[in-house]
Amino acid sequence: MKTCAIWKCITAGMAGAALLNAATALAQDWPTKPVRVVVPFGTGGGTDIQARLLAINLRKLTGQSFIVDNRSGAGGLIGAELVVNSPPDGHTILFTTATLAINTTLYSKGLKFSTRNDLVPSTLVSNAPNVLCVHPSVPANSVKELIALAKRTPSGLNNGVNTPGSTSHLAAEMLAQLANINTVIVPYTGGGPSMAGLVTGDIDMLFATGPVAAAALKTGRVRCLAVTTAEKNRSFPDLPAIQTAVPGLVIGNWYAMFFPKGTPGDIVNRLGGLIKQALNDEKIKSFYAREGLEPVGSSPAELRAQFQRDVEKYAQVIKSRNIPLR
Numbered sequence: 001m002k003t004c005a006i007w008k009c010i011t012a013g014m015a016g017a018a019l020l021n022a023a024t025a026l027a028q029d030w031p032t033k034p035v036r037v038v039v040p041f042g043t044g045g046g047t048d049i050q051a052r053l054l055a056i057n058l059r060k061l062t063g064q065s066f067i068v069d070n071r072s073g074a075g076g077l078i079g080a081e082l083v084v085n086s087p088p089d090g091h092t093i094l095f096t097t098a099t100l101a102i103n104t105t106l107y108s109k110g111l112k113f114s115t116r117n118d119l120v121p122s123t124l125v126s127n128a129p130n131v132l133c134v135h136p137s138v139p140a141n142s143v144k145e146l147i148a149l150a151k152r153t154p155s156g157l158n159n160g161v162n163t164p165g166s167t168s169h170l171a172a173e174m175l176a177q178l179a180n181i182n183t184v185i186v187p188y189t190g191g192g193p194s195m196a197g198l199v200t201g202d203i204d205m206l207f208a209t210g211p212v213a214a215a216a217l218k219t220g221r222v223r224c225l226a227v228t229t230a231e232k233n234r235s236f237p238d239l240p241a242i243q244t245a246v247p248g249l250v251i252g253n254w255y256a257m258f259f260p261k262g263t264p265g266d267i268v269n270r271l272g273g274l275i276k277q278a279l280n281d282e283k284i285k286s287f288y289a290r291e292g293l294e295p296v297g298s299s300p301a302e303l304r305a306q307f308q309r310d311v312e313k314y315a316q317v318i319k320s321r322n323i324p325l326r
Contacts, residue, residue: 034065040079057278088262101310119258121303123272129227131213143245156182160203171207210292235292
């Protein structure tokens with residue numbers, strides 16, 4: 001009986017080792033065909049450009065093509081659902097932003113999948129702050145002065161937002177809540193149009209994405225007051241962190257990669273390692289510095305933790321500010 005039990009243990013161990021070796025070999029061989037990188041936003045935007053730069057480098061590193069597939073709509077959820085329903089063989093990747101965490105609550109009424117259970121986090125690629133900017137005619141040179149001005153304006157300052165439900169929108173809602181001020185939310189259809197509205201004076205203030213703010217600052221046609229990162233941001237060294245004036249106002253945009261549920265863990269980890277290598281490319285470094293992006297290249301566990309924190313944080317903001325669910 002003992003001999004039989006020992007033999008069962010040995011064979012079980014051998015089977016486990018064989019499976020482990022097979023999984024490792026699978027990851028080393030991956031990708032075995034072109035990889036589709038689904039970007040759930042339109043062409044020409046910051047997410048799209050970043051995805052295409054990364055795709056070029058991933059091809060150099062693996063010898064396989066990484067093909068960007070733009071599938072916009074529903075705040076990025078159409079592209080995300082496409083990935084969820086794709087085979088979990090490692091050849092379909094979602095490259096998305098922090099809006100995925102926001103939409104987990106915002107679109108909870110009609111969401112056909114679970115963002116937390118049906119997508120596997122792979123790596124947080126980069127971070128971008130939101131930057132609080134005002135029109136030059138606004139008599140405020142600091143966040144505290146802007147808050148004081150808002151409190152003297154009963155009708156509320158016009159606060160543009162990139163799109164409803166974006167990090168730009170939630171940053172505006174958080175400022176109004178934490179600073180106890182009234183603002184009028186003016187929605188736009190993207191970062192470019194909202195910045196155009198600020199430049200022309202149609203709105204008083206805007207939480208712009210890092211890349212859009214960096215470009216606008218160079219023109220001298222807007223004034224930027226602070227970044228929404230926890231500390232000063234190296235892409236905007238002259239701007240303070242907004243939470244020095246409004247404690248707790250920390251919100252930014254991240255860019256990350258996810259796989260469909262069921263994708264082998266070794267492939268999930270391998271992509272993260274490849275992204276770390278790609279982030280060392282000089283063209284990507286130059287692009288990130290120019291656009292106000294910070295490279296990260298996190299582990300799957302770090303991205304999962306970040307995503308969970310953001311889902312909970314943004315759910316509280318959406319509920320407390322009575323933002324309508326979709």
